[in-house]
Amino acid sequence: MNIIIKNGRVIDPGSGRDEILDILIHEDRIKDIGNDLPLSGDERVIDAKGCLVLPGLIDMHVHFREPGREDVETIIGGSKVAAKGGYTSVCPMPNTQPVIDSQALVRFIKMEAEHGPVNVFPIASITKGGKGDDMSEMGELVKGGAVAFSDDGRPVMSSLVMRRALEYSRMFNVPILAHAEDLDLADEGIMNEGLNSIRLGLKGIPRESEEVMVARDILLTRLASGRLHVCHVSSAGSVTLIKRGKKDGVKVTCETAPHYFALNDDAVEEHLSMAKMNPPLRTEHDRQRIIEGLRDGTIDVIATDHAPHAQYEKMQELEYAPFGIVGLETAVPLIITELVKKNNFSYIEAFSKVTCNPAAILNLDRGSLKKGGWADVTVIDPDKKVLIDKEFILSRCKNTPFIGAELYGSVEYTICNGKVVYSADKGTPVK
Amino acid sequence: MNALNRKDLLDIKSLSPDEILLICDTAKYFKDIFTRDIKSVPVLRGKTVCSLFYEPSTRTRLSFESAAKMLSANVINVPVTTSSVLKGESLIDTVRTLEAMKADYIVMRHAASLAPHFLSKNIKASVINGGDGFHSHPTQALLDVYSVIEKRGSVKGLHVGIVGDIKHSRVARSDILAFTKLGAKVSVCGPSTLVPDEFKQYGIDITYNFDELLPQLDVVNMLRIQRERQKGSLFPSIREYNLLYALTEERFRKCKPDITVMHPGPMNRGVEIDDAVADGPNSIINEQVTNGVAVRMAIFYLLAGGSQLQEDAEGNV
Numbered sequence: 001m002n003i004i005i006k007n008g009r010v011i012d013p014g015s016g017r018d019e020i021l022d023i024l025i026h027e028d029r030i031k032d033i034g035n036d037l038p039l040s041g042d043e044r045v046i047d048a049k050g051c052l053v054l055p056g057l058i059d060m061h062v063h064f065r066e067p068g069r070e071d072v073e074t075i076i077g078g079s080k081v082a083a084k085g086g087y088t089s090v091c092p093m094p095n096t097q098p099v100i101d102s103q104a105l106v107r108f109i110k111m112e113a114e115h116g117p118v119n120v121f122p123i124a125s126i127t128k129g130g131k132g133d134d135m136s137e138m139g140e141l142v143k144g145g146a147v148a149f150s151d152d153g154r155p156v157m158s159s160l161v162m163r164r165a166l167e168y169s170r171m172f173n174v175p176i177l178a179h180a181e182d183l184d185l186a187d188e189g190i191m192n193e194g195l196n197s198i199r200l201g202l203k204g205i206p207r208e209s210e211e212v213m214v215a216r217d218i219l220l221t222r223l224a225s226g227r228l229h230v231c232h233v234s235s236a237g238s239v240t241l242i243k244r245g246k247k248d249g250v251k252v253t254c255e256t257a258p259h260y261f262a263l264n265d266d267a268v269e270e271h272l273s274m275a276k277m278n279p280p281l282r283t284e285h286d287r288q289r290i291i292e293g294l295r296d297g298t299i300d301v302i303a304t305d306h307a308p309h310a311q312y313e314k315m316q317e318l319e320y321a322p323f324g325i326v327g328l329e330t331a332v333p334l335i336i337t338e339l340v341k342k343n344n345f346s347y348i349e350a351f352s353k354v355t356c357n358p359a360a361i362l363n364l365d366r367g368s369l370k371k372g373g374w375a376d377v378t379v380i381d382p383d384k385k386v387l388i389d390k391e392f393i394l395s396r397c398k399n400t401p402f403i404g405a406e407l408y409g410s411v412e413y414t415i416c417n418g419k420v421v422y423s424a425d426k427g428t429p430v431k
Numbered sequence: 432m433n434a435l436n437r438k439d440l441l442d443i444k445s446l447s448p449d450e451i452l453l454i455c456d457t458a459k460y461f462k463d464i465f466t467r468d469i470k471s472v473p474v475l476r477g478k479t480v481c482s483l484f485y486e487p488s489t490r491t492r493l494s495f496e497s498a499a500k501m502l503s504a505n506v507i508n509v510p511v512t513t514s515s516v517l518k519g520e521s522l523i524d525t526v527r528t529l530e531a532m533k534a535d536y537i538v539m540r541h542a543a544s545l546a547p548h549f550l551s552k553n554i555k556a557s558v559i560n561g562g563d564g565f566h567s568h569p570t571q572a573l574l575d576v577y578s579v580i581e582k583r584g585s586v587k588g589l590h591v592g593i594v595g596d597i598k599h600s601r602v603a604r605s606d607i608l609a610f611t612k613l614g615a616k617v618s619v620c621g622p623s624t625l626v627p628d629e630f631k632q633y634g635i636d637i638t639y640n641f642d643e644l645l646p647q648l649d650v651v652n653m654l655r656i657q658r659e660r661q662k663g664s665l666f667p668s669i670r671e672y673n674l675l676y677a678l679t680e681e682r683f684r685k686c687k688p689d690i691t692v693m694h695p696g697p698m699n700r701g702v703e704i705d706d707a708v709a710d711g712p713n714s715i716i717n718e719q720v721t722n723g724v725a726v727r728m729a730i731f732y733l734l735a736g737g738s739q740l741q742e743d744a745e746g747n748v
Binding site: 190194195197198199200201202269272273312315316317318319320 | 553598630632
């Protein structure tokens with residue numbers, strides 16, 4: 001089936017293109033981009049007037065819980081949620097049960113994903129079992145389809161193991177995605193250490209537990225001539241360290257998540273476990289520095305750290321509830337509301353963080369709109385408001401502090417490999 | 432709604448100074464009742480009070496239970512250590528079970544901060560916080576304030592010192608709020624590892640030097656030092672703690688002669704306080720326990736819809 005997307009504002013952050021154009025899709029490729037394109041007449045017409053037409057979005061940090069916790073989320077289920085959120089490519093983290101540390105498991109994820117609506121690029125573990133001791137068989141994992149390595153959920157506490165991983169992964173040209181957290185210093189804390197944690201009597205997680213590891217990993221990357229990508233940056237100090245690292249020529253990139261630029265730790269008292277994630281929401285100062293870091297390019301990527309948890313797990317005392325919130329469906333509205341509308345980011349600036357930048361870090365031939373390229377396209381109405389309520393959230397887990405929020409930015413169509421995998425009026429086609 | 436205009440009593444933060452004083456005035460009335468021979472009034476007749484203590488407690492639990500009984504409530508003590516909690520039942524399910532049995536008031540102590548706040552959002556029964564984690568212990572702070580008012584006439588203008596492990600103390604947090612709301616000057620004192628700078632957000636003074644602070648105080652509240660804190664390398668030894676921060680007889684001699692000595696209990700005699708001071712004429716430690724019952728009666732009464740007692744005082748309650 002051929003598709004013509006008409007009258008939309010075509011924004012391709014990688015090339016800097018921003019103009020009203022039509023896009024013609026033939027099978028799984030973009031056949032042409034321009035005005036008055038010759039049509040055969042059998043195309044499905046999508047009128048994108050007033051909408052942004054973007055490269056299909058990429059989320060390089062999600063948790064789909066399969067294998068192991070299929071009761072919470074699956075690769076297919078998570079992929080449908082991604083499609084609804086405007087994402088055409090997602091990278092599930094390997095901290096499943098079992099941990100994705102063998103080629104067979106990487107292949108399993110790819111096979112499952114074949115039946116889903118979006119592209120799934122698995123991330124494999126740095127160390128066997130994610131235990132932080134012995135390196136995984138990186139060559140085999142890359143051959144199986146892994147696009148990066150991470151022990152996300154836990155840090156690699158041993159500096160030596162981290163050094164070796166950075167050295168060894170070099171030959172496959174894939175990055176190490178670091179979960180930067182010094183577990184000793186974090187000391188089983190619950191929320192950001194500061195005025196609020198003291199007031200609420202909750203064990204604090206100091207920013208320094210993140211920052212000492214960011215600093216360590218930048219130094220190790222320099223030592224190893226490796227390639228580092230820091231996951232979920234939440235603190236002002238981490239932004240400063242990474243900015244310095246980049247200036248010094250270290251190959252370091254990083255991501256933040258929408259909640260770190262949308263919320264601060266005042267949210268914990270109101271939202272309790274729904275505002276519990278790791279790293280924790282920090283202070284307003286940190287939030288402002290995250291926004292600055294996104295603006296000046298220190299922060300390359302916005303990734304959701306989409307972390308579904310069963311209701312019964314989150315409906316517990318704050319201290320006992322697990323860390324993490326779902327994010328795939330609220331990311332676009334938060335990017336548009338917080339960054340574009342409130343902080344005057346251009347669409348190109350804001351959406352480079354979910355298109356060309358993650359594609360470059362992971363060597364994906366996605367995240368751009370070009371003639372002959374993959375037909376991954378997301379159509380967003382930036383001025384349409386969405387109410388985030390439990391009906392809006394397709395994910396079977398509703399663990400998000402944004403329930404009740406009214407935000408700008410409605411995903412109207414998600415097209416992946418030339419197929420409409422989500423439309424706002426019809427939802428995600430069930431396959 | 433009731434005179435306190437709320438379903439639950441969760442913390443001191445949400446109480447206005449007038450509401451704190453209303454509770455104290457009401458407590459005074461109930462103290463008269465329960466220090467007389469016939470100690471029962473029908474304020475809570477036909478109501479069920481469940482006490483759900485996820486942490487060990489003697490005085491707080493007994494104080495709540497006896498307050499509820501004197502108000503003629505049906506009192507159920509949920510034995511957490513032998514109940515379905517041990518089978519892994521969640522807090523919310525346990526409490527919904529109590530609600531299904533028509534509990535009207537749930538008095539809860541819990542090791543997790545904000546657990547009562549979490550409950551109150553999800554159930555209809557009244558939740559009374561008997562202490563949550565390091566966060567809040569509102570009835571203790573109310574009885575502390577009441578006890579000082581009883582002894583000194585008013586809290587306003589007094590210099591109140593709170594000494595010990597401030598960081599891990601729900602009593603300290605609630606006392607700071609209650610005393611400052613009523614116009615007292617509050618200083619907190621302890622080892623720097625147990626007195627974080629963030630406590631300055633309450634507009635109070637922080638000091639690590641007990642000897643310097645003590646002679647200035649009108650009221651000193653000595654907190655229990657938990658021996659297990661030593662394991663977290665927060666201070667080197669109980670011995671050093673005692674040398675630096677115990678209210679010893681020797682230190683007591685340097686106090687103002689009319690200083691009021693308090694302790695929320697249970698005391699570690701010889702660790703944070705000497706026998707002679709704990710049992711001396713300036714100590715109101717036992718009176719605090721008595722007042723605790725009166726304050727908790729007042730809280731039940733006010734949450735149950737009782738009005739200010741001047742209006743229907745004589746025999747009507």
